[in-house]
Amino acid sequence: MAASQSRHSTKGRGTGINPVPRYRIQRHEPVDDGWWRGDEPAPQTCVLPDPARRVISYNRSPDVPFDRSINPYRGCEHGCIYCFARPSHAYLDLSPGLDFETRLFAKIGAADCLEAELRAPGYRCAPLVLGANTDCYQPIEKQYRITRELLERLAEFRHPVSILTKSSLILRDRDILRELARDNLVNVMVSVTTLDTDLKRRLEPRTPSGERRLATVTALHEAGIPTGVLLAPVIPHINDAEIETIVARAAAAGARSVASVLLRLPHELSALFRDWLGTHYPDRAQRVMNTLQACRGGKDNDSRFGRRMTGEGPYAQLISQRLTLARRRHGLLHRRFHRLNTAAFVCPRRHGDQLNLI
Incomplete structure (x- = not known):
C-alpha cells in the first residue's frame, strides 16, 4: 500500500517533528491558526565542533560483545527513524x-585524544568499536575525515577495531582496513535493514540502498576484510518478511555472519516512531505496536539486559528460529564480531622518547 503523507513528513528526513527533550524544563506547543500558508524552507544540516578530552567510552553491558567504543559524531544525518541513539541528543538540550538529523557535532581532534588514551600507562588493549551509537561513515565524514584519522592512529598502534556502518563510504578506507586485516585486527558489520527501496526511503532516508550495501559487503570481502551483516532493527510487520531474503543475499555477497536486533524504542523514540507509523502506515500502526509490546512485557520498550536486544514471547522466538534456520541453510555464523588479535598492540616510539634498556 502506498505511504500516506502528513505535515509530520519532511522530504529527505526521517521525521518532521521536534519533540521537547526530556530534560528541558520550559516547554512550548506550536499552534496552527490557519493564517500562515507559505512553505517552510527545508531544514539544513548544521555541524558544530565537539571538543573532547577523551573519546573512548566504556560499557559493562552483557548484551554487546565489546566493552569500549568511539563515536566520532553526535547526531546522524542518515535520519533513520528507528535509531536508538536519538534520545542521546536530549543531553545536549536538543530534540x-x-x-x-540536522544539528550534528563533530569530535575535532579525536585522533590525538585517542593516542593519548592508548599511551596511558594503565591502558589494556581490547577490541573497540567504531559506530556503535551513530554511524561513523555518515555523510559529513566525507568532509571531516575523523573516522579516517582514527583508523590511521589505530593502525599505528596495531589496535583491533570493529566497525558498524550502513554507508558505502567505508570503501574509501580499504587501504587501511586491508592492512589491519592482515594481522586479524579488524572486522566490519554492514547494517542491512531492507531491500525495498520505497521502504528505505521512508525508514532511513539518507542512507545507501540495500543493494548498494550488499555491494559494499562484496567489495570488502574481496579485499580480504572480514565482513558480516547486521539485520537491524527487525520491525514487526514492516521488514520482518525480508529476513530469509536478506540472509540469502548476505551469504551470496560474501558475508561471514548475520546478526539481528529487535526494534528498541527508548525514551522519546517511542513517540517519534509512533508518529512515523501514523504518517506512513496508518493501516497497520496499531498491529505493529501490539506485536512489539507483546515482545516487551506490554510496554513500548524493555531495557532489561538479556531482553532488550531480542525481546521475549512467541513473536521474538519465531524471529530467532527463522534467523537460525536461514543462517544454517547458508552456512553463516550468528555472532556480530569474531575474535580479534590483541597481542599485536604496541605503542609506537615518538621523537625524543627514551630508548628501552632491554
Missing part, C-alpha cells in the same frame, strides 16, 4: 527528532 531527538529533527534536531538529531
Whole structure:
C-alpha cells in the first residue's frame, strides 16, 4: 500500500517533528491558526565542533560483545527513524527528532585524544568499536575525515577495531582496513535493514540502498576484510518478511555472519516512531505496536539486559528460529564480531622518547 503523507513528513528526513527533550524544563506547543500558508524552507544540516578530552567510552553491558567504543559524531544525518541513539541528543538540550538529523557535532581532534588514551600507562588493549551509537561513515565524514584519522592512529598502534556502518563510504578506507586485516585486527558489520527501496526511503532516508550495501559487503570481502551483516532493527510487520531474503543475499555477497536486533524504542523514540507509523502506515500502526509490546512485557520498550536486544514471547522466538534456520541453510555464523588479535598492540616510539634498556 502506498505511504500516506502528513505535515509530520519532511522530504529527505526521517521525521518532521521536534519533540521537547526530556530534560528541558520550559516547554512550548506550536499552534496552527490557519493564517500562515507559505512553505517552510527545508531544514539544513548544521555541524558544530565537539571538543573532547577523551573519546573512548566504556560499557559493562552483557548484551554487546565489546566493552569500549568511539563515536566520532553526535547526531546522524542518515535520519533513520528507528535509531536508538536519538534520545542521546536530549543531553545536549536538543530534540531527538529533527534536531538529531540536522544539528550534528563533530569530535575535532579525536585522533590525538585517542593516542593519548592508548599511551596511558594503565591502558589494556581490547577490541573497540567504531559506530556503535551513530554511524561513523555518515555523510559529513566525507568532509571531516575523523573516522579516517582514527583508523590511521589505530593502525599505528596495531589496535583491533570493529566497525558498524550502513554507508558505502567505508570503501574509501580499504587501504587501511586491508592492512589491519592482515594481522586479524579488524572486522566490519554492514547494517542491512531492507531491500525495498520505497521502504528505505521512508525508514532511513539518507542512507545507501540495500543493494548498494550488499555491494559494499562484496567489495570488502574481496579485499580480504572480514565482513558480516547486521539485520537491524527487525520491525514487526514492516521488514520482518525480508529476513530469509536478506540472509540469502548476505551469504551470496560474501558475508561471514548475520546478526539481528529487535526494534528498541527508548525514551522519546517511542513517540517519534509512533508518529512515523501514523504518517506512513496508518493501516497497520496499531498491529505493529501490539506485536512489539507483546515482545516487551506490554510496554513500548524493555531495557532489561538479556531482553532488550531480542525481546521475549512467541513473536521474538519465531524471529530467532527463522534467523537460525536461514543462517544454517547458508552456512553463516550468528555472532556480530569474531575474535580479534590483541597481542599485536604496541605503542609506537615518538621523537625524543627514551630508548628501552632491554
